[in-house]
Amino acid sequence: MKKLQYDMLVIGSGIGGTTSASLLSKAGYKTLVVEKLPFAGGRCATHDYHGYKLNTGLNTVTDDCHGALCREVGAEFEMRVTDNQWVYRIHGQDYPQPKSGKGILKTMIGHAATSEAEADRLMLAIKRAMAWAPPSYSWSLDEWLRQYTTNPAILGMFQNYLAAAGAIRNSELPAGEYFRMMKEIDASGRIWGYLPGGGGQLTDALVRAIRSMGGDVWTGCPALKITTRDGVATGAVVRKGGESIEIAAQAVICNAGVKKTVGLAGKDLFPPGYLKDAYTVKGAPQTIIYFTHDRPLIEADSVICLTEARRVFMYSTNTNACPERAPRGKHLSGAAAYLESSLPPFNLKGEVEMVLADLRDNIPGFDKYARILTIRVNREEWGLMKTWPGFTMPVKTPILGLYTVGDDCGPPGWWCSPAAVQSGRRVVEDVVHRYRPA
Protein backbone atom coordinates (compact mmCIF):
# COMPACT_ATOMS: atom_id res chain seq x y z
CA MET A 1 0.00 0.00 0.00
CA LYS A 2 1.24 3.51 -0.85
CA LYS A 3 2.40 5.42 2.25
CA LEU A 4 2.47 9.17 2.95
CA GLN A 5 3.62 11.10 5.99
CA TYR A 6 2.05 14.27 7.44
CA ASP A 7 2.43 15.96 10.83
CA MET A 8 -1.34 16.07 11.38
CA LEU A 9 -4.24 14.26 9.74
CA VAL A 10 -7.75 15.73 9.87
CA ILE A 11 -10.66 13.46 8.88
CA GLY A 12 -13.63 15.51 7.67
CA SER A 13 -13.75 19.05 6.31
CA GLY A 14 -16.66 20.47 8.36
CA ILE A 15 -16.10 23.74 10.16
CA GLY A 16 -14.52 21.88 13.11
CA GLY A 17 -12.07 20.09 10.80
CA THR A 18 -11.16 23.17 8.76
CA THR A 19 -10.77 25.25 11.94
CA SER A 20 -8.19 22.82 13.33
CA ALA A 21 -6.45 22.32 9.98
CA SER A 22 -6.12 26.05 9.30
CA LEU A 23 -4.79 26.81 12.79
CA LEU A 24 -2.38 23.83 12.62
CA SER A 25 -1.13 24.91 9.20
CA LYS A 26 -0.55 28.39 10.56
CA ALA A 27 1.39 26.89 13.49
CA GLY A 28 3.70 25.14 10.99
CA TYR A 29 2.29 21.58 11.01
CA LYS A 30 2.15 19.89 7.61
CA THR A 31 -1.56 19.00 7.62
CA LEU A 32 -3.77 16.85 5.41
CA VAL A 33 -7.57 17.07 5.44
CA VAL A 34 -9.48 14.16 3.90
CA GLU A 35 -13.16 14.55 3.08
CA LYS A 36 -15.33 11.67 1.89
CA LEU A 37 -17.83 13.85 -0.01
CA PRO A 38 -16.97 15.45 -3.38
CA PHE A 39 -17.14 18.91 -1.74
CA ALA A 40 -15.66 20.47 1.39
CA GLY A 41 -17.61 21.92 4.32
CA GLY A 42 -20.13 19.29 5.46
CA ARG A 43 -23.03 21.27 6.93
CA CYS A 44 -21.20 24.48 6.08
CA ALA A 45 -21.36 24.25 2.28
CA THR A 46 -23.46 25.92 -0.43
CA HIS A 47 -24.69 24.31 -3.64
CA ASP A 48 -26.08 25.80 -6.80
CA TYR A 49 -29.66 24.66 -7.44
CA HIS A 50 -31.01 26.05 -10.73
CA GLY A 51 -29.28 29.36 -10.05
CA TYR A 52 -30.21 29.49 -6.33
CA LYS A 53 -27.46 29.20 -3.73
CA LEU A 54 -28.78 26.76 -1.13
CA ASN A 55 -26.89 25.93 2.06
CA THR A 56 -26.37 22.41 3.35
CA GLY A 57 -26.65 23.96 6.82
CA LEU A 58 -25.08 27.10 8.26
CA ASN A 59 -26.72 30.36 7.20
CA THR A 60 -25.55 32.96 9.75
CA VAL A 61 -22.07 33.69 11.11
CA THR A 62 -20.62 35.95 13.77
CA ASP A 63 -17.66 38.27 13.62
CA ASP A 64 -16.34 37.34 17.08
CA CYS A 65 -16.22 33.62 16.24
CA HIS A 66 -15.96 33.05 12.46
CA GLY A 67 -14.53 36.45 11.57
CA ALA A 68 -11.82 36.22 14.25
CA LEU A 69 -10.81 32.74 13.04
CA CYS A 70 -10.56 33.86 9.41
CA ARG A 71 -8.47 36.90 10.29
CA GLU A 72 -6.15 34.70 12.36
CA VAL A 73 -5.46 32.26 9.50
CA GLY A 74 -5.55 34.75 6.63
CA ALA A 75 -8.87 33.63 5.12
CA GLU A 76 -11.24 36.11 3.48
CA PHE A 77 -14.33 36.95 5.51
CA GLU A 78 -17.09 39.22 4.29
CA MET A 79 -20.00 39.34 6.68
CA ARG A 80 -23.07 41.32 5.77
CA VAL A 81 -24.80 42.72 8.83
CA THR A 82 -28.27 43.88 7.90
CA ASP A 83 -30.83 46.03 9.57
CA ASN A 84 -32.93 42.89 9.92
CA GLN A 85 -35.81 43.39 12.23
CA TRP A 86 -36.69 40.30 14.27
CA VAL A 87 -40.43 40.27 14.67
CA TYR A 88 -42.16 37.99 17.18
CA ARG A 89 -45.72 36.97 16.31
CA ILE A 90 -47.55 36.58 19.62
CA HIS A 91 -51.30 35.92 19.72
CA GLY A 92 -51.42 36.89 16.02
CA GLN A 93 -49.87 40.30 16.60
CA ASP A 94 -46.36 41.33 15.49
CA TYR A 95 -43.89 42.75 18.02
CA PRO A 96 -40.47 43.91 16.76
CA GLN A 97 -37.64 42.80 19.02
CA PRO A 98 -35.70 45.77 20.47
CA LYS A 99 -32.29 46.18 18.83
CA SER A 100 -30.18 46.85 21.92
CA GLY A 101 -28.80 43.78 23.73
CA LYS A 102 -29.96 44.51 27.26
CA GLY A 103 -33.66 44.36 28.05
CA ILE A 104 -34.69 42.33 24.98
CA LEU A 105 -35.98 39.41 27.02
CA LYS A 106 -37.80 41.65 29.48
CA THR A 107 -39.58 43.51 26.68
CA MET A 108 -40.58 40.35 24.84
CA ILE A 109 -41.76 38.56 27.98
CA GLY A 110 -43.75 41.70 28.76
CA HIS A 111 -45.58 41.36 25.40
CA ALA A 112 -46.45 37.71 25.99
CA ALA A 113 -47.28 37.84 29.71
CA THR A 114 -50.89 38.05 30.82
CA SER A 115 -50.00 40.29 33.77
CA GLU A 116 -47.12 42.38 35.07
CA ALA A 117 -46.83 40.04 38.06
CA GLU A 118 -46.29 37.05 35.75
CA ALA A 119 -43.57 38.89 33.78
CA ASP A 120 -41.84 40.09 36.99
CA ARG A 121 -41.89 36.60 38.55
CA LEU A 122 -40.21 35.02 35.53
CA MET A 123 -37.71 37.85 35.00
CA LEU A 124 -36.59 37.63 38.64
CA ALA A 125 -36.01 33.87 38.29
CA ILE A 126 -34.05 34.40 35.04
CA LYS A 127 -31.88 37.12 36.58
CA ARG A 128 -31.05 34.87 39.54
CA ALA A 129 -30.26 31.94 37.26
CA MET A 130 -27.93 34.14 35.20
CA ALA A 131 -26.22 36.06 37.99
CA TRP A 132 -26.38 33.73 40.97
CA ALA A 133 -27.30 30.03 40.78
CA PRO A 134 -28.08 28.41 37.40
CA PRO A 135 -30.48 25.45 37.51
CA SER A 136 -29.06 21.93 37.41
CA TYR A 137 -28.68 19.74 34.33
CA SER A 138 -31.20 17.23 35.68
CA TRP A 139 -34.11 19.60 35.02
CA SER A 140 -35.38 20.30 31.52
CA LEU A 141 -35.88 23.91 30.44
CA ASP A 142 -39.61 23.19 30.20
CA GLU A 143 -39.77 21.94 33.80
CA TRP A 144 -37.79 24.96 34.98
CA LEU A 145 -40.01 27.47 33.13
CA ARG A 146 -43.25 25.85 34.30
CA GLN A 147 -42.32 26.65 37.91
CA TYR A 148 -43.03 30.26 36.99
CA THR A 149 -45.50 30.21 34.09
CA THR A 150 -47.61 27.92 31.91
CA ASN A 151 -48.47 30.74 29.50
CA PRO A 152 -48.20 29.13 26.00
CA ALA A 153 -46.97 32.36 24.39
CA ILE A 154 -44.04 32.62 26.84
CA LEU A 155 -43.21 28.93 26.54
CA GLY A 156 -43.46 29.35 22.76
CA MET A 157 -40.99 32.27 22.82
CA PHE A 158 -38.43 30.19 24.69
CA GLN A 159 -39.10 27.27 22.32
CA ASN A 160 -38.62 29.60 19.37
CA TYR A 161 -35.23 30.82 20.53
CA LEU A 162 -34.09 27.36 21.55
CA ALA A 163 -35.14 25.90 18.19
CA ALA A 164 -33.13 28.53 16.32
CA ALA A 165 -30.03 27.97 18.41
CA GLY A 166 -30.15 24.23 19.10
CA ALA A 167 -33.15 22.65 17.32
CA ILE A 168 -34.52 20.62 20.22
CA ARG A 169 -37.62 21.07 22.39
CA ASN A 170 -37.85 22.87 25.76
CA SER A 171 -38.61 19.50 27.37
CA GLU A 172 -35.40 17.97 25.94
CA LEU A 173 -32.81 20.57 26.96
CA PRO A 174 -31.11 20.55 30.38
CA ALA A 175 -32.10 23.87 31.98
CA GLY A 176 -28.52 24.46 33.20
CA GLU A 177 -27.21 24.27 29.63
CA TYR A 178 -29.66 26.95 28.50
CA PHE A 179 -28.30 29.44 31.00
CA ARG A 180 -24.68 28.55 30.20
CA MET A 181 -25.41 29.31 26.55
CA MET A 182 -27.11 32.61 27.45
CA LYS A 183 -24.05 33.63 29.46
CA GLU A 184 -21.68 32.79 26.61
CA ILE A 185 -23.74 34.93 24.25
CA ASP A 186 -23.94 37.73 26.80
CA ALA A 187 -20.15 37.66 27.23
CA SER A 188 -19.38 37.73 23.50
CA GLY A 189 -21.91 40.45 22.61
CA ARG A 190 -22.41 38.41 19.46
CA ILE A 191 -23.36 40.18 16.22
CA TRP A 192 -24.78 37.88 13.55
CA GLY A 193 -24.56 38.37 9.83
CA TYR A 194 -24.75 36.62 6.46
CA LEU A 195 -22.18 35.61 3.86
CA PRO A 196 -23.21 36.90 0.43
CA GLY A 197 -22.32 33.61 -1.27
CA GLY A 198 -24.00 31.44 1.40
CA GLY A 199 -22.51 29.55 4.35
CA GLY A 200 -20.10 27.59 2.15
CA GLN A 201 -18.11 30.76 1.54
CA LEU A 202 -16.67 30.27 5.04
CA THR A 203 -15.22 26.76 4.58
CA ASP A 204 -14.18 27.54 1.01
CA ALA A 205 -12.10 30.44 2.36
CA LEU A 206 -10.61 28.24 5.10
CA VAL A 207 -9.72 25.53 2.56
CA ARG A 208 -7.94 28.12 0.39
CA ALA A 209 -6.07 29.36 3.48
CA ILE A 210 -4.99 25.80 4.44
CA ARG A 211 -3.66 25.20 0.92
CA SER A 212 -1.90 28.55 0.78
CA MET A 213 -0.03 27.64 4.00
CA GLY A 214 1.21 24.34 2.52
CA GLY A 215 -1.57 22.03 3.74
CA ASP A 216 -3.51 19.61 1.55
CA VAL A 217 -7.27 19.12 1.32
CA TRP A 218 -8.53 16.05 -0.56
CA THR A 219 -12.24 15.77 -1.35
CA GLY A 220 -13.94 12.53 -2.45
CA CYS A 221 -11.47 10.64 -0.24
CA PRO A 222 -13.01 8.76 2.71
CA ALA A 223 -10.94 7.62 5.66
CA LEU A 224 -11.60 3.87 5.86
CA LYS A 225 -9.83 3.15 9.11
CA ILE A 226 -7.97 5.00 11.86
CA THR A 227 -4.75 3.10 12.53
CA THR A 228 -3.36 2.62 16.05
CA ARG A 229 -0.43 0.90 17.73
CA ASP A 230 -0.47 0.04 21.45
CA GLY A 231 -3.39 2.41 22.15
CA VAL A 232 -1.80 5.31 20.23
CA ALA A 233 -3.22 6.75 16.98
CA THR A 234 -0.74 6.47 14.13
CA GLY A 235 -2.75 7.72 11.13
CA ALA A 236 -5.44 6.36 8.81
CA VAL A 237 -6.07 4.38 5.67
CA VAL A 238 -7.66 6.66 3.08
CA ARG A 239 -9.26 5.86 -0.27
CA LYS A 240 -8.09 8.13 -3.08
CA GLY A 241 -8.82 7.67 -6.78
CA GLY A 242 -9.43 3.93 -6.46
CA GLU A 243 -6.39 3.13 -4.33
CA SER A 244 -5.92 2.85 -0.56
CA ILE A 245 -3.19 5.02 0.93
CA GLU A 246 -1.73 4.70 4.41
CA ILE A 247 -1.32 8.15 5.93
CA ALA A 248 1.03 8.31 8.92
CA ALA A 249 0.64 11.27 11.28
CA GLN A 250 1.65 12.29 14.80
CA ALA A 251 -2.00 12.84 15.70
CA VAL A 252 -5.41 12.28 14.10
CA ILE A 253 -8.23 14.81 14.45
CA CYS A 254 -11.55 13.32 13.49
CA ASN A 255 -14.48 15.56 12.47
CA ALA A 256 -16.75 12.69 11.40
CA GLY A 257 -18.69 12.58 14.69
CA VAL A 258 -17.82 10.67 17.85
CA LYS A 259 -19.79 7.53 16.95
CA LYS A 260 -18.17 7.32 13.52
CA THR A 261 -14.76 7.97 15.07
CA VAL A 262 -15.29 4.96 17.32
CA GLY A 263 -16.27 2.91 14.27
CA LEU A 264 -13.21 4.02 12.30
CA ALA A 265 -10.75 3.21 15.09
CA GLY A 266 -12.50 0.03 16.27
CA LYS A 267 -14.99 -0.20 19.13
CA ASP A 268 -12.82 -2.66 21.06
CA LEU A 269 -10.21 0.02 21.74
CA PHE A 270 -12.57 2.19 23.81
CA PRO A 271 -13.54 1.64 27.46
CA PRO A 272 -17.27 0.99 28.14
CA GLY A 273 -17.73 4.37 29.92
CA TYR A 274 -16.63 6.29 26.83
CA LEU A 275 -18.79 4.14 24.56
CA LYS A 276 -21.83 4.69 26.80
CA ASP A 277 -21.44 8.49 26.49
CA ALA A 278 -20.62 8.33 22.77
CA TYR A 279 -23.74 6.31 22.01
CA THR A 280 -26.04 8.70 23.94
CA VAL A 281 -25.07 11.41 21.41
CA LYS A 282 -28.12 11.97 19.20
CA GLY A 283 -28.64 14.43 16.36
CA ALA A 284 -30.80 17.55 16.79
CA PRO A 285 -33.22 17.44 13.83
CA GLN A 286 -34.58 20.45 11.97
CA THR A 287 -36.75 20.87 8.86
CA ILE A 288 -35.61 23.46 6.33
CA ILE A 289 -37.71 24.56 3.38
CA TYR A 290 -36.40 26.83 0.63
CA PHE A 291 -38.93 28.55 -1.65
CA THR A 292 -38.78 31.17 -4.36
CA HIS A 293 -41.21 33.90 -5.44
CA ASP A 294 -41.31 36.71 -7.99
CA ARG A 295 -42.94 39.29 -5.73
CA PRO A 296 -42.10 40.08 -2.08
CA LEU A 297 -44.07 37.78 0.24
CA ILE A 298 -42.42 38.54 3.55
CA GLU A 299 -42.06 41.98 5.09
CA ALA A 300 -38.84 43.47 3.73
CA ASP A 301 -35.80 42.83 5.87
CA SER A 302 -37.71 40.95 8.57
CA VAL A 303 -37.12 37.65 10.29
CA ILE A 304 -40.53 36.47 11.43
CA CYS A 305 -40.47 34.35 14.58
CA LEU A 306 -43.62 32.35 15.27
CA THR A 307 -44.28 31.57 18.91
CA GLU A 308 -47.48 29.55 18.62
CA ALA A 309 -47.24 27.71 15.28
CA ARG A 310 -47.35 23.94 14.82
CA ARG A 311 -43.72 23.55 13.71
CA VAL A 312 -42.26 26.61 11.94
CA PHE A 313 -40.38 28.89 14.31
CA MET A 314 -38.78 31.27 11.83
CA TYR A 315 -38.86 32.41 8.21
CA SER A 316 -37.25 35.17 6.20
CA THR A 317 -36.26 36.16 2.68
CA ASN A 318 -32.54 35.42 2.26
CA THR A 319 -32.23 37.61 -0.83
CA ASN A 320 -33.17 40.73 1.15
CA ALA A 321 -29.67 40.62 2.62
CA CYS A 322 -27.94 38.69 -0.16
CA PRO A 323 -29.55 39.16 -3.60
CA GLU A 324 -26.59 37.18 -5.03
CA ARG A 325 -28.23 33.98 -3.81
CA ALA A 326 -30.98 33.92 -6.48
CA PRO A 327 -31.28 34.62 -10.22
CA ARG A 328 -31.98 38.26 -11.01
CA GLY A 329 -35.53 39.32 -10.12
CA LYS A 330 -36.24 36.24 -7.98
CA HIS A 331 -36.57 36.08 -4.22
CA LEU A 332 -35.16 33.21 -2.16
CA SER A 333 -36.85 32.56 1.19
CA GLY A 334 -36.31 29.93 3.84
CA ALA A 335 -38.25 28.62 6.81
CA ALA A 336 -37.00 26.51 9.69
CA ALA A 337 -39.05 24.18 11.87
CA TYR A 338 -38.57 21.87 14.81
CA LEU A 339 -40.07 18.39 14.96
CA GLU A 340 -42.69 17.05 17.32
CA SER A 341 -39.93 15.18 19.12
CA SER A 342 -36.19 15.21 18.47
CA LEU A 343 -36.06 11.45 18.92
CA PRO A 344 -36.73 9.02 16.07
CA PRO A 345 -38.87 7.47 14.65
CA PHE A 346 -39.95 10.58 12.72
CA ASN A 347 -43.17 10.93 10.74
CA LEU A 348 -41.45 12.74 7.87
CA LYS A 349 -44.58 13.20 5.74
CA GLY A 350 -46.58 14.50 8.72
CA GLU A 351 -43.79 16.90 9.74
CA VAL A 352 -43.65 18.40 6.23
CA GLU A 353 -47.45 18.81 6.14
CA MET A 354 -47.33 20.73 9.44
CA VAL A 355 -44.61 23.04 8.07
CA LEU A 356 -46.61 23.79 4.92
CA ALA A 357 -49.78 24.41 6.98
CA ASP A 358 -47.88 26.94 9.13
CA LEU A 359 -46.55 28.76 6.06
CA ARG A 360 -50.03 28.92 4.49
CA ASP A 361 -51.46 30.32 7.73
CA ASN A 362 -48.80 32.97 8.14
CA ILE A 363 -47.70 34.07 4.66
CA PRO A 364 -50.53 35.58 2.62
CA GLY A 365 -50.39 34.27 -0.96
CA PHE A 366 -47.99 31.40 -0.10
CA ASP A 367 -49.89 28.82 -2.16
CA LYS A 368 -50.35 31.17 -5.09
CA TYR A 369 -46.94 32.82 -5.36
CA ALA A 370 -44.36 30.59 -3.65
CA ARG A 371 -42.61 27.79 -5.55
CA ILE A 372 -40.96 25.23 -3.30
CA LEU A 373 -37.34 24.46 -4.20
CA THR A 374 -36.40 21.93 -1.49
CA ILE A 375 -37.78 20.57 1.76
CA ARG A 376 -35.38 18.59 3.91
CA VAL A 377 -35.83 17.09 7.37
CA ASN A 378 -32.19 17.35 8.48
CA ARG A 379 -31.43 14.71 11.08
CA GLU A 380 -28.77 12.47 12.65
CA GLU A 381 -25.32 13.73 11.59
CA TRP A 382 -26.99 16.22 9.17
CA GLY A 383 -29.19 17.76 11.90
CA LEU A 384 -28.71 21.30 13.20
CA MET A 385 -26.23 19.74 15.59
CA LYS A 386 -24.71 16.24 15.64
CA THR A 387 -25.77 16.11 19.28
CA TRP A 388 -28.36 17.74 21.46
CA PRO A 389 -26.97 20.77 23.29
CA GLY A 390 -25.85 19.74 26.77
CA PHE A 391 -24.71 16.28 25.65
CA THR A 392 -21.36 17.03 24.03
CA MET A 393 -18.23 14.89 24.28
CA PRO A 394 -14.65 15.92 25.20
CA VAL A 395 -12.21 16.57 22.35
CA LYS A 396 -9.74 14.00 23.66
CA THR A 397 -10.62 10.33 23.19
CA PRO A 398 -9.21 7.49 25.30
CA ILE A 399 -6.80 6.76 22.42
CA LEU A 400 -3.64 8.81 22.74
CA GLY A 401 -3.23 11.17 19.79
CA LEU A 402 -6.84 10.77 18.63
CA TYR A 403 -8.97 13.90 19.00
CA THR A 404 -12.55 14.58 17.94
CA VAL A 405 -13.82 17.97 16.72
CA GLY A 406 -17.23 19.22 15.63
CA ASP A 407 -20.44 20.52 17.13
CA ASP A 408 -20.76 17.31 19.14
CA CYS A 409 -17.51 18.16 20.96
CA GLY A 410 -17.98 21.82 21.88
CA PRO A 411 -17.55 23.09 25.44
CA PRO A 412 -20.69 23.45 27.61
CA GLY A 413 -22.77 26.48 26.60
CA TRP A 414 -21.46 26.51 22.99
CA TRP A 415 -23.82 25.38 20.25
CA CYS A 416 -23.77 24.83 16.47
CA SER A 417 -20.84 26.08 14.40
CA PRO A 418 -19.32 28.21 17.21
CA ALA A 419 -19.14 24.95 19.21
CA ALA A 420 -17.32 23.26 16.32
CA VAL A 421 -14.90 26.21 16.03
CA GLN A 422 -14.23 26.11 19.78
CA SER A 423 -13.55 22.36 19.65
CA GLY A 424 -11.04 22.94 16.85
CA ARG A 425 -9.32 25.69 18.82
CA ARG A 426 -9.06 23.49 21.93
CA VAL A 427 -7.48 20.66 19.99
CA VAL A 428 -4.86 22.93 18.47
CA GLU A 429 -4.04 24.42 21.89
CA ASP A 430 -3.36 20.88 23.11
CA VAL A 431 -1.45 19.77 20.00
CA VAL A 432 1.07 22.61 20.17
CA HIS A 433 2.04 21.54 23.69
CA ARG A 434 2.55 17.89 22.78
CA TYR A 435 3.83 17.63 19.21
CA ARG A 436 6.44 19.44 17.14
CA PRO A 437 6.22 19.99 13.36
CA ALA A 438 8.67 17.62 11.61
Ligand SMILES: Cc1cc2nc3c(=O)[nH]c(=O)nc-3n(C[C@H](O)[C@H](O)[C@H](O)COP(=O)(O)OP(=O)(O)OC[C@H]3O[C@@H](n4cnc5c(N)ncnc54)[C@H](O)[C@@H]3O)c2cc1C
Ligand atom coordinates in the same frame (compact mmCIF):
# COMPACT_ATOMS: atom_id res chain seq x y z
C1 LIG B 1 -30.24 23.40 8.24
C2 LIG B 1 -29.12 23.85 9.14
C3 LIG B 1 -28.97 25.21 9.41
C4 LIG B 1 -27.92 25.64 10.24
N1 LIG B 1 -27.76 26.98 10.47
C5 LIG B 1 -26.72 27.40 11.24
C6 LIG B 1 -26.47 28.79 11.41
O1 LIG B 1 -27.16 29.63 10.84
N2 LIG B 1 -25.42 29.17 12.20
C7 LIG B 1 -24.61 28.24 12.83
O2 LIG B 1 -23.68 28.61 13.53
N3 LIG B 1 -24.82 26.92 12.64
C8 LIG B 1 -25.84 26.49 11.87
N4 LIG B 1 -26.04 25.15 11.66
C9 LIG B 1 -25.15 24.21 12.35
C10 LIG B 1 -23.81 24.11 11.62
O3 LIG B 1 -24.04 23.87 10.26
C11 LIG B 1 -23.01 22.98 12.25
O4 LIG B 1 -22.97 23.15 13.66
C12 LIG B 1 -21.57 22.91 11.73
O5 LIG B 1 -21.52 23.09 10.35
C13 LIG B 1 -21.02 21.56 12.17
O6 LIG B 1 -19.69 21.39 11.77
P1 LIG B 1 -18.87 20.12 12.18
O7 LIG B 1 -17.47 20.55 12.41
O8 LIG B 1 -19.55 19.37 13.27
O9 LIG B 1 -18.78 19.23 10.86
P2 LIG B 1 -19.86 18.52 9.87
O10 LIG B 1 -20.61 19.56 9.14
O11 LIG B 1 -20.59 17.49 10.64
O12 LIG B 1 -18.86 17.85 8.87
C14 LIG B 1 -18.23 16.61 9.09
C15 LIG B 1 -17.56 16.19 7.80
O13 LIG B 1 -16.90 14.93 8.00
C16 LIG B 1 -17.03 14.19 6.79
N5 LIG B 1 -16.79 12.78 7.05
C17 LIG B 1 -17.55 11.90 7.75
N6 LIG B 1 -16.99 10.68 7.74
C18 LIG B 1 -15.83 10.77 7.02
C19 LIG B 1 -14.84 9.84 6.64
N7 LIG B 1 -14.88 8.55 6.99
N8 LIG B 1 -13.81 10.28 5.89
C20 LIG B 1 -13.73 11.60 5.51
N9 LIG B 1 -14.66 12.50 5.83
C21 LIG B 1 -15.70 12.11 6.58
C22 LIG B 1 -18.46 14.49 6.37
O14 LIG B 1 -18.70 14.15 5.02
C23 LIG B 1 -18.56 15.97 6.65
O15 LIG B 1 -18.19 16.76 5.56
C24 LIG B 1 -27.04 24.69 10.81
C25 LIG B 1 -27.19 23.33 10.51
C26 LIG B 1 -28.22 22.91 9.67
C27 LIG B 1 -28.35 21.46 9.33
